[in-house]
Amino acid sequence: DQQVKQNSPSLSVQEGRISILNCDYTNSMFDYFLWYKKYPAEGPTFLISISSIKDKNEDGRFTVFLNKSAKHLSLHIVPSQPGDSAVYFCAASGSSGDKLTFGTGTRLAVRP
Amino acid sequence: EAGVAQSPRYKIIEKRQSVAFWCNPISGHATLYWYQQILGQGPKLLIQFQNNGVVDDSQLPKDRFSAERLKGVDSTLKIQPAKLEDSAVYLCASSLGGGGEQYFGPGTRLTVT
Numbered sequence: 045d046q047q048v049k050q051n052s053p054s055l056s057v058q059e060g061r062i063s064i065l066n067c068d069y070t071n072s073m074f075d076y077f078l079w080y081k082k083y084p085a086e087g088p089t090f091l092i093s094i095s096s097i098k099d100k101n102e103d104g105r106f107t108v109f110l111n112k113s114a115k116h117l118s119l120h121i122v123p124s125q126p127g128d129s130a131v132y133f134c135a136a137s138g139s140s141g142d143k144l145t146f147g148t149g150t151r152l153a154v155r156p
Numbered sequence: 157e158a159g160v161a162q163s164p165r166y167k168i169i170e171k172r173q174s175v176a177f178w179c180n181p182i183s184g185h186a187t188l189y190w191y192q193q194i195l196g197q198g199p200k201l202l203i204q205f206q207n208n209g210v211v212d213d214s215q216l217p218k219d220r221f222s223a224e225r226l227k228g229v230d231s232t233l234k235i236q237p238a239k240l241e242d243s244a245v246y247l248c249a250s251s252l253g254g255g256g257e258q259y260f261g262p263g264t265r266l267t268v269t
Contacts, residue, residue: 048198076255087160087247087260088199133198141255142187143212146198 047071048136050147058155063121065150067134070115074136078144079108079119082131091132092119124154158182160261162248168267174236177264181229181250187211188225189258190233191247199247205231206253238268 049068057063065079075096080088094101094108094117101108107120121128134147161180169175181188186207191199202221204212207228216223220239225231235242245265249258 080260085262087249087262089260090257135198137255139255143201143204144199144258146200148196148198 045070046148047074048134048145048147050134050150052150053148054151054153056153056155057124059126060123063119063124063128063152063154065119065121065132065134065152067117067119067147068115069117069136071136071145072115073138074145075139076137076141077108077110077117078135078137079106080133080135080146082133082149088133121152124152126154126156128152129154160248160250160259162246162261162264164264165262166265166267168269169238171240171268172237174234175238175266176232176234177246177248177266179231179233179248179261181231181248182259184252185250185259186228186253187251187256188231189249189251190223190231191249191260193245193247193263195244202233235266238266240268242266243268 078093079091081091082088092103092106094110110117131149131151133149135144137144163178188205190202193199202216203223205225208225223233245263247263249260251258
């Protein structure tokens, strides 16, 4: 039972353009959502998060949007840079923020 | 500040053999996690420690997997005996606790032949 889904396994974007990565979830008990970025041969690194009481959180070039009614969140990267090329994982947890459930990841390639 | 350390980085074993992985979390982090990431999937939580006590091991295959965190610092994860389907990257993460940000180590890539 995949409670967190990333339906696009890969995405290719031109440098300077917007990258939009999507994530859907099924468990209505999820209260906290995170995006992690992973480079090859490294562990995932935290990127940005959002609590269910908000619908948007912004940090520099990265913005996460949450639509609770649709159980959908998205990560926007503007402008995209070649260094953003990595695998991006969406994750969710309950109110404790502890036990993370990850999606399968989306591989982003930013073309120079 | 040093990150989460894991060793070995790579391990190849035959099925039915045993293997152990080691993790040293960030200093002062009370919570330690072990995740299994199978190729093409996201990390899946195997076990969570708070200091040296187990908080959640509901997804740990206890017939073959075991983990301990003696003295509330380093941790080891053991598989005995290994199966082909155990081939994965095993990630260790730590956090201050209370739902704080989790910091991941580089992982151990296990191949079972």
